[in-house]
Amino acid sequence: MSATDTLHARWSLDSGEHEHVVFLVEGMHCGGCARSIEKAVSALPGVLNVRVNNVTARASVEWRGRSATGLGQILDAVTRAGFKPVPLAGTAATADYQRERRAALKRVGLASLGMMQAMMYLSALYGVTDIDAAMTQLMRIAGMVIVTPVLFYSGAPFLAGAWRDLRSRRLGMDVPVALALLLAWLPSVWNTLRADGEVYFDSVGMFIFFLSAGRFVEMSVRHRSLNSAEALARSLPAQVTRLAADGSRERVTATALLAGDLFLVPKGSVVAVDAELAAEVSAGTQASLDESLITGESAAMRRGAGERIRGGSVNLGAPLTLRAVATVDESTLASMVRLLDRAQATRPALARAADRAASWFVGVILVLAVITAVGWWPIDPARAFAAVLAVLVVTCPCALSLATPAALAAATTRLARLGLLVTRADAVERLARADTVIFDKTGTLTGTSSGVTRVKLLNQSGAQVSQEQALAMAAALERGSAHPLAEAFRPHENANLRADALSEFAAAGIEGRIDGARWRLGRRAFVEELSAASVAPLENQDDGAQILLGNEQGLVAAIEVGVPLRAEAASAIESLRGMGHEVIIASGDSAIAVDGTARALGIRRAYSRLSPDDKIRLVQDLRAEGHRVFVVGDGINDGPVLAAADVSCAMGQGSAIAQSASDLLLVHDSLAMLPRAVTASRRALRVMRQNLGWALAYNLAAVPLAALGYVSPWLAALGMSLSSLGVVLNARRLATPEEAP
Amino acid sequence: MSISYVLVLLALGLFGCAVWAMFWAIDDGQYDDLEQHASAALEDENGDAPN
Numbered sequence: 118m119s120a121t122d123t124l125h126a127r128w129s130l131d132s133g134e135h136e137h138v139v140f141l142v143e144g145m146h147c148g149g150c151a152r153s154i155e156k157a158v159s160a161l162p163g164v165l166n167v168r169v170n171n172v173t174a175r176a177s178v179e180w181r182g183r184s185a186t187g188l189g190q191i192l193d194a195v196t197r198a199g200f201k202p203v204p205l206a207g208t209a210a211t212a213d214y215q216r217e218r219r220a221a222l223k224r225v226g227l228a229s230l231g232m233m234q235a236m237m238y239l240s241a242l243y244g245v246t247d248i249d250a251a252m253t254q255l256m257r258i259a260g261m262v263i264v265t266p267v268l269f270y271s272g273a274p275f276l277a278g279a280w281r282d283l284r285s286r287r288l289g290m291d292v293p294v295a296l297a298l299l300l301a302w303l304p305s306v307w308n309t310l311r312a313d314g315e316v317y318f319d320s321v322g323m324f325i326f327f328l329s330a331g332r333f334v335e336m337s338v339r340h341r342s343l344n345s346a347e348a349l350a351r352s353l354p355a356q357v358t359r360l361a362a363d364g365s366r367e368r369v370t371a372t373a374l375l376a377g378d379l380f381l382v383p384k385g386s387v388v389a390v391d392a393e394l395a396a397e398v399s400a401g402t403q404a405s406l407d408e409s410l411i412t413g414e415s416a417a418m419r420r421g422a423g424e425r426i427r428g429g430s431v432n433l434g435a436p437l438t439l440r441a442v443a444t445v446d447e448s449t450l451a452s453m454v455r456l457l458d459r460a461q462a463t464r465p466a467l468a469r470a471a472d473r474a475a476s477w478f479v480g481v482i483l484v485l486a487v488i489t490a491v492g493w494w495p496i497d498p499a500r501a502f503a504a505v506l507a508v509l510v511v512t513c514p515c516a517l518s519l520a521t522p523a524a525l526a527a528a529t530t531r532l533a534r535l536g537l538l539v540t541r542a543d544a545v546e547r548l549a550r551a552d553t554v555i556f557d558k559t560g561t562l563t564g565t566s567s568g569v570t571r572v573k574l575l576n577q578s579g580a581q582v583s584q585e586q587a588l589a590m591a592a593a594l595e596r597g598s599a600h601p602l603a604e605a606f607r608p609h610e611n612a613n614l615r616a617d618a619l620s621e622f623a624a625a626g627i628e629g630r631i632d633g634a635r636w637r638l639g640r641r642a643f644v645e646e647l648s649a650a651s652v653a654p655l656e657n658q659d660d661g662a663q664i665l666l667g668n669e670q671g672l673v674a675a676i677e678v679g680v681p682l683r684a685e686a687a688s689a690i691e692s693l694r695g696m697g698h699e700v701i702i703a704s705g706d707s708a709i710a711v712d713g714t715a716r717a718l719g720i721r722r723a724y725s726r727l728s729p730d731d732k733i734r735l736v737q738d739l740r741a742e743g744h745r746v747f748v749v750g751d752g753i754n755d756g757p758v759l760a761a762a763d764v765s766c767a768m769g770q771g772s773a774i775a776q777s778a779s780d781l782l783l784v785h786d787s788l789a790m791l792p793r794a795v796t797a798s799r800r801a802l803r804v805m806r807q808n809l810g811w812a813l814a815y816n817l818a819a820v821p822l823a824a825l826g827y828v829s830p831w832l833a834a835l836g837m838s839l840s841s842l843g844v845v846l847n848a849r850r851l852a853t854p855e856e857a858p
Numbered sequence: 859m860s861i862s863y864v865l866v867l868l869a870l871g872l873f874g875c876a877v878w879a880m881f882w883a884i885d886d887g888q889y890d891d892l893e894q895h896a897s898a899a900l901e902d903e904n905g906d907a908p909n
Contacts, residue, residue, distance in 0.1 A: 168887075215890060218890070219884050219885065219887075219889070219890070222884050222889055223880070223881055223884050226877075226880045226881075226884065227877055227880075227881075230873065230876055230877055230880070231873075234869070234873050237869075238866070252862060252863075255862075255863060255866055256866075259866055259869075259870060262870065263870070263873060
């Protein structure tokens with residue numbers, strides 16, 4: 118596939134005489150926005166039709182192919198109107214959905230018109246005696262003419278589904294439905310042809326109407342649940358400026374970028390694909406990026422030449438020239454979307470069990486229908502027929518097999534909105550059942566970048582310096598330093614405080630002048646030398662590095678730099694404990710570091726210096742005691758233990774190995790979402806149980822009533838449709854935010 | 859009574875017309891988007907309401 122083909126596949130629905138494109142538009146808030154886009158695009162020559170929907174944020178444009186207007190011009194027009202066009206993830210899937218929706222709508226529409234017409238004619242036959250035979254026959258024929266197309270057009274999915282099931286020797290839920298439809302239709306046709314006896318065309322029409330309307334609503338609800346992958350893909354820019362080999366610039370769609378292409382990223386723009394700094398253009402510079410779109414890490418990240426910059430990062434600093442290392446589809450964001458797709462493509466154990474039960478259930482229903490027929494026949498052959506129809510239609514294996522998937526789809530959407538991607542279908546259920554949480558320390562409970570963890574003011578120099586001032590001075594001295602420790606001071610920079618005459622001493626520290634005075638920041642001996650003073654080291658609480666700040670008059674502050682705890686770690690762990698989880702730290706770090714963290718978080722069980730094997734053994738021991746273990750980790754060495762746990766969650770910034778081994782991915786790295794996710798998954802489990810219970814109760818109640826002849830066939834069709842709708846709508850509740858845990 | 863025969867046939871014809879019209883409207887995309895056009899009437903003609 119060439120680049121243009123890929124581009125086309127990504128954006129366009131079809132080509133040829135008329136080009137058609139559907140894309141997402143970001144930044145629309147009202148119908149007025151939609152109208153202004155419509156107007157801007159319609160003004161282009163050759164544009165035939167523009168539709169913009171502000172609710173779904175989609176724009177659909179048709180234009181004459183091979184005219185002056187191309188996709189680029191259309192996207193530019195949208196940009197000029199002040200909005201951002203974004204390629205739709207899976208445009209083809211959307212087109213499929215549109216086709217499917219239209220077809221379903223036609224089936225429901227035909228069934229509803231046909232049902233009303235048929236009822237109008239055939240009700241004339243109910244209990245009316247003073248009507249001549251010719252008129253009666255005309256009514257029968259009219260009913261047949263109307264309902265037969267309804268059966269074979271609107272009812273086609275049921276007939277086809279039943280045929281497919283029978284051919285593969287399975288008993289699907291379409292089998293009893295199709296059987297009931299044909300059982301009602303065939304004798305009616307026979308009676309019409311011989312111009313005598315009962316006809317059931319109105320019942321057939323009504324069955325099909327209720328059933329297809331139910332399926333239509335189900336389809337719409339399910340589609341709404343599956344848009345989380347799209348929301349991720351939406352954060353990418355649609356167009357980039359590519360640098361050609363001769364230095365010229367052109368605007369191209371992001372999907373046209375290939376590995377090796379150079380492209381520009383202005384300040385404040387989103388990097389479209391995974392990339393690295395182009396060394397020949399920007400030698401020695403560092404990129405400053407906000408990766409929060411991808412990882413949730415809000416602190417600016419520095420990337421030097423050769424370091425990977427993830428697609429979806431925002432350029433905070435000067436304009437960058439980047440070299441693409443992957444196409445849009447191969448970039449980090451796309452792989453996250455694929456992880457989501459994997460989850461949505463697999464069916465969890467509970468749903469598979471429900472499917473098996475449904476198939477068994479259909480067998481039972483067919484047997485019950487035969488028993489009903491045999492039972493009623495000697496009593497009243499006419500009622501036998503209605504009772505058999507009712508038994509076949511009233512039972513609803515659909516509710517049974519929809520109960521779990523509907524709840525899971527809704528829960529997955531809810532979790533995605535919390536920033537947790539479900540990458541394995543069983544994860545929701547197992548997260549709800551977990552009772553023990555094991556956290557890794559570094560990168561999970563703590564962040565990954567260093568910061569100032571402690572400051573002790575010494576103020577030997579006489580001048581009273583506040584903590585902020587001390588840190589600002591340290592930051593001024595560290596400005597421009599490439600030493601890893603410099604990162605820790607960056608948040609404390611103060612624009613009014615500048616240091617000059619900076620010089621860096623290897624393995625010692627930095628010296629510079631602030632307001633004319635000589636200052637040093639660095640190792641104990643290096644600073645003490647300048648200050649001609651000494652101080653006892655801070656008592657060691659953490660494994661962070663200790664450095665001193667001082668001038669010629671004396672030492673000013675002792676600063677400890679380490680990897681700080683994530684701000685939300687304490688409250689998240691508190692909430693998890695409140696929900697009945699036991700919280701454990703299992704880390705490969707030293708005892709000092711782990712104990713410090715555990716004390717700060719109030720965790721009593723903390724294990725240090727664990728190898729990956731030790732961690733797995735810990736998980737296995739806990740499981741052997743009957744606990745269900747939820748592991749949260751991030752590193753390469755966490756991969757095995759994540760895979761060994763009942764359910765696991767990897768940090769979005771963590772290693773790819775950890776991510777592919779885990780069931781959940783915490784995209785935004787915010788631990789605060791974990792308790793909410795547990796609440797959401799518990800709600801989902803509750804809804805699944807309600808759904809299964811409701812489906813079972815409905816069927817257990819409805820079947821005997823139908824067999825005894827208390828349920829007329831049309832009521833049966835209504836009951837069946839409502840029971841599956843009830844299940845789906847109950848699941849929809851999960852998409853709303855849960856109350857705070 | 860013969861008028862009834864005509865009326866039944868006429869109703870059948872109207873049924874056919876209604877089905878055709880509905881299919882046409884669906885294929886034309888008129889039901890693809892039920893939110894947008896309902897609110898369009900409330901918008902200012904030039905799309906930039908003073909606020």
